[in-house]
Amino acid sequence: MLNNLVSGLSMINQEDGTIPGPALSALETVITFVIVPTALFLVISLIAYAATADRKKSEKSVITHIE
Secondary structure (H helix, E strand, O other): OHHHHHHHHOOOOOOOOOOOOOOOOHHHHHHHHHHHHHHHHHHHHHHHHHHHOOOOOOOOOOOOOOO
16 A cells, blocks of 8 residues: 555656656766755855955055155
8 A cells, every 4th residue: 555655656746748857866966956056156156256355455666656
């Protein structure tokens, strides 16, 4: 009886006429749903930080400033 319930659960989300694609391996799943989003977040964060970070003030040079 339990096997009938479990096998019925896998069919709940499938629509008529759909053919499921190949399954992802555990490594592909981790790369797709953990590593890629984390890397994108870090890249976007670094770009935003670099674009809005305070600029280093240039020190007065002997060539451009006379005391």
